[in-house]
Amino acid sequence: MDISIIVPVYNTGKKLRKCIDSILNQTYKNFEVILINDGSTDNSLSICKEYKKKDNRIKIINQDNKGSVYARNSGVELAIGKYIVFIDADDWIDREFLNILYNEAEEYSCDIVACNPYLVYGNGLIKRIRTDFTQDIIFENEEIKNEVLSKLVGDTGFPSSLWGKIYKRNLFENYGEYFFRMKFFGEDLALNIELLPKCKKIKVIDKPLYYYRCGGGTTKYMKNLFEDTITTYCIQKDCIDKYYSNQKKERYAKISFIFLNTYKLVLVNMCSTGHDKYKIISKIENQVKDVNIRNAIENLNTTREWFEPEYIEALDNEDCRYLYNWGKKVYNKSKYKIFIKNMLVKLNI
Incomplete structure (x- = not known):
């Protein structure tokens, strides 16, 4: 198995089908999909089971609500792919997302490959490209510390999100020093700060291949x-x-x-x-x-x-x-x- 796609799912029933469909319709086919139902109270689990019947590449983890940190970790522990991709359950990806990121990682022996996202409202009729990267660039060794990791500790320019990237699975060996200290807010940043120093080569590409659903926001209280x-x-x-x-x-x-x-x-x-x-x-x-x-x-x-x-x-x-x-x-x-x-x-x- 080349790629393990990890999708934490929590009460995203209305948007989950679009996410899963975009994964199953990829031009690149050698992957598994790990759907982690994190204690959803809507119809999310039944949708996951429906898709599992259709495609044997899908695995389901059904667990009590533990939050996205432990949901993602459940997926990492089950993953068998050479690479790991994180996708949020209310987002979706371009048909060439896996094909392009996987082949870039393989051709250039990269630990991480990152792309630009579309920022979208609704199902994508309203969208714009967020230009994190204006050209394809490879960073190696000390350049990773000076030009990539540095952006997460005071500078700007490299997105802290887990989505929109492909990671070599071996980066996750003995991980968790920072990641498991988070409850919800800032987990992406914490994990990238932890993984980037392990990398020998990273590539960024200027193609927009990930559709990030902006939504309208929430006034819900976040206790942590x-x-x-x-x-x-x-x-x-x-x-x-x-x-x-x-x-x-x-x-x-x-x-x-x-x-x-x-x-x-x-x-x-x-x-x-x-x-x-x-x-x-x-x-x-x-x-x-x-x-x-x-x-x-x-x-x-x-x-x-x-x-x-x-x-x-x-x-x-x-x-x-x-x-x-x-x-x-x-x-x-x-x-x-x-x-x-x-x-x-x-x-x-």
């Missing part, structure tokens, strides 16, 4: 968001300490900006709980005392000017009422924007 945000920051610091110690001050400043900017999302997310104002303020009081937030504020240096002064002053002074009011205001605005976007998406389903 704060913890995952902190864990991501700590993983990035660890990576900097290992590979960029001579650039520590500059890179710490950049990831501190990213961390504290992401904390804005945490504030907005907490305001989606419907909890009492003073209960949320109490949570904020605990969060802003966290040693990582205090550390990030100290590390901002030149990136401090990228923030509005009032926000950083509120963090500096632990002004939790200001932070609550800021989060509530942004949340109230976002509800209407998300509603409008979701309506547009539904019109295109």
Whole structure:
């Protein structure tokens, strides 16, 4: 078996058929599909079983809801292909996706090959190419650290997503140092930071072959968001300490900006709980005392000017009422924007 395709599935029944059809209709045929039903409560499992009856390349793992980290891990443990591909269950791929990425990996002996995605709404009538890569480039050895991994710890330019790539399966031997520390948010970044240093050769290609469904967004509360945000920051610091110690001050400043900017999302997310104002303020009081937030504020240096002064002053002074009011205001605005976007998406389903 050349390729193992891992698809975590959780309540994506309305979109799952398009994903599976795009896989089974690939021009490249020597692959297996591992569908991990992660405790879905809709008809996702029955759809998986329906397709399994049609195609013996499909395997199903049915497990209690453990989250996407452990769903993907279940797929990795079962995979037997030389390469692994991750596809989100609400996305789909071009008919040539496997053919092109597999042949590029084989021809150039690459550990990872990555392509550009289409960003789509609905079933793809509204779409645009996200140009992560403007030309085909091969990175080898030290270039991977300097030109690829570096983009995940302060720089920009290499997508942190697991989808849109093909990975050699041997990269996953004894993996999990960073990946299993995540609950939900930032797992893609954590795994790529873990895998990239193992690579000897990576290729990026400018063809758009993956269809990423943007959707309209959600106001659903993510209970582990704060913890995952902190864990991501700590993983990035660890990576900097290992590979960029001579650039520590500059890179710490950049990831501190990213961390504290992401904390804005945490504030907005907490305001989606419907909890009492003073209960949320109490949570904020605990969060802003966290040693990582205090550390990030100290590390901002030149990136401090990228923030509005009032926000950083509120963090500096632990002004939790200001932070609550800021989060509530942004949340109230976002509800209407998300509603409008979701309506547009539904019109295109």
